[in-house]
Amino acid sequence: MPTTVTFHEYATLDDAGRAALLKRTEGDLGPILEAAKPIIEAVRDEGDAALARFANQFDKSPVTADAIAATPADFDAAFDAVDREMIEVLEFCSDNVRRFHQAQMPEEMWWKEMHPGVFAGEKVVPIDSVACYVPRGKGSFPSVVMMTTIPAVVAGVGRPFIVTPPGPDGKVDAATLVAARIAGVEEVYKCGGAQGVAAVAYGTETVPRAPKMVGPGSPWVVAAKRLLSDRLDPGTPAGPSESIILADETANGRVAALDLLIESEHGPDSSAWLVTNSRSVAEDALAAIPGYWAAMGEERTGFSQAVLCGPRGGVILTPDFGAAIDFVNAYAPEHLQIHAEVPQDYLGAIRNAGEILLGAHTPICIGNFTLGPNAVLPTNAAALTHSPLGVHAYLKTIGLGHVTRRGYDLLAPKAKRFAEYEGFDAHANAVSAMRDAAFGNEG
Template identity: 70%
Template sequence: MSGGVNLHDLARLGAEARANLLKRSEADLGSFLERVKPIIAAVKEEGDVALARFANEFDKSPVKPGEIAATRADFDAAFKAVEPEVIAAIEFAVENIRKFHSDQKPEEMWLHEMRPGAFAGDRFRPIPSVACYVPRGKGSFPSVVMMTTIPAVVAGVKDICVVTPPGPDGKIDAATLVAARLAGVDKVFKCGGAQGVAAAAYGTQTVPKCAKIVGPGSPFVVAAKRLLADVIDPGIPAGPSESIIFADETVDGRLAALDLLVEAEHGPDSSAYLVTPSAKVAEEAIKALPDYWARMSEQRVAFSSAVLKGPRGGVVLTPDVDAAMAFINDYAPEHLEILSDEPFAYLGRIENAGEVLLGKHTPVTLGNFVLGPNAVLPTSRAAMTHSPLSVFDFMKRISVGYVTSVGYPTLAKHARVLATYEGFDAHANAVSEIRDRLLKH
């Protein structure tokens, strides 16, 4: 029945086998951590010279130290090189993504009266700078440019840049430059991989030192972020792509198969499962895959088939819906798509997912490109504790308090009791009769 595609019968799997299904490609970063250490050290020491050398070595790109930054002419040429329909699609996506994140943005400050005469709240301010990492090795990703830069612009970050690998021609992908300019960002640099992360962390002669870096990347990028976490805020964990397509018995398995391939085609390090309690849906999906592969490029077929026939993909047949929901929540997928005639019936049962896309007309493709919510999502089970990239990732909260003479006595009384109990004399003195005497002067 499977034709080489993995079919995992959850009812027959032991605890260890089930646990293996939850593993991601970056689960063991040990070898990557060791390999990126010298790269990071070189960038810290040599700056642009190291970036150019690594572009030549890793990206096979003839970049020189003085050519790290995209020029205005590069941006202008990109708009001439990209097809008008692609530019129109980017403009459409920019509008939706900007609207979503503008609606998401909190008011600058809120202040509530906690007790009579005592006020507390938050004031939101943008972070000072951010580098948006945009991968390239397995494709071109203007969508990632939009998803990372637009919420930063909406948040009000003053210094925003894009770091991305150069192509074999020594240039930055044209659509990436188009998306950056339409998003409102004019700083784009030719440095990908671990070296790009290091450049943003330490700064070079060209790349500015940034307070934070966001965006998805390979295990090399993830490893570099981890090693540099005490130098630069690494943002949410965003590694290789992953998805779960849940389909119940109301769904045509061919539709489920169509969507199963979406994240699987990103690369062989991706993870993708169809989870269903229906043997009929599972069988229909597996039978449909060869027809879809016949409509895809050789590279994307190689990537997606490697995933669906490898250790991190395939079809998971569950004994019932409860088991399916339990598996999904344990997996905590980056992307979760719910295919059903009644998708909202399942939404309340989902606790862990980067995003939930509901219904037969909401494939992951729409979420990745044009719907509006951010498609940079937590991976490798990080969705259990992390949220999608948002305007909040580019802002910080400053707590605000204000107590009047009316509210002070009651708060001071209880604070003094707690300060005395914990043994903090200065704390207690600051809300004692000493302050009362001073306030009367």
């Protein structure tokens, strides 16, 4: 495997070279889409039996069809398995996430008087049921449990539940169960990948059907969500991890390099760039990275090297900081951290990012775990149009209207003219003299 960090001089790249820097792993799902189809069909037709078979095949986990759900005893055992310090960390971080999302909650209902006797408004209601996907393949992620379940509970979702791949022991990760109970969620099902998405879309003997799924996942999860989008709202697009560390000439290149490695260690399908207009910052970062790899474990080093020494990561030197900001806005990264003496100076210029973390003391890992804002963020340039996961993803609005007789007299003639123009006879008749005649003496 190459161990030399990829380095690009942005000014020397042609249009094709610059476009190549924007590509992510999930950009080409063609082969995975085809391979996911029979998995989805099997779950639709066979239910729990297919989930158990795929757990054995893909997760190397001895799950049986009658043990798809985590039991209350599993939750209790998880609290014994996780050390007290970690439980306290989960409680502390969960409280920050909860308080942030409580502050996000909109009014339950509002009205505005548009004209005398004409009232319009909205009613906000939670979605009945939402599945929270918690990945596991390259580690365990109780942080994702916090970020997906807590806003669901805050929003008032009637039935939030978790689907997650089982481990090689046939069980759910213990910290995942602890985080779920802290959040107030007691339903967890052992099914991940495309089969987990299919289980939620169709329902099985054990896994309930839900109209929506949230949470990050592998390209297999992304592909299955796309294939099942007619049955399942896939929520915020959240695929393999990605980040940009944006650094100006006042930044410390060694610290920027430390933060560059954060998302690169998630897996070989991640993307991570340091973008700077300063050659000295770039050189300092490049010089520091090998030493940081030496302080990491073999697996995570391998993931990081696959990213930073490949086509989806490394260091980009731009001719000026304006070009660096333009690249960020075109890339629309999941995570953006700005390394600068006064990072707030650049905040107004950033239009496209899942999150913006300001300053050298706000590394992405603090955002991922402890800060409070949601860390389930749009990937693969979805930040061009999508927002982070939050309470709004678990809520829907219902339009409201009320018109008095006084308001009707103002609106009806205009509605009648509109209906006539668009050729709708019943529309026009409903706001004509025929209405008064139908009321008789009651109008």
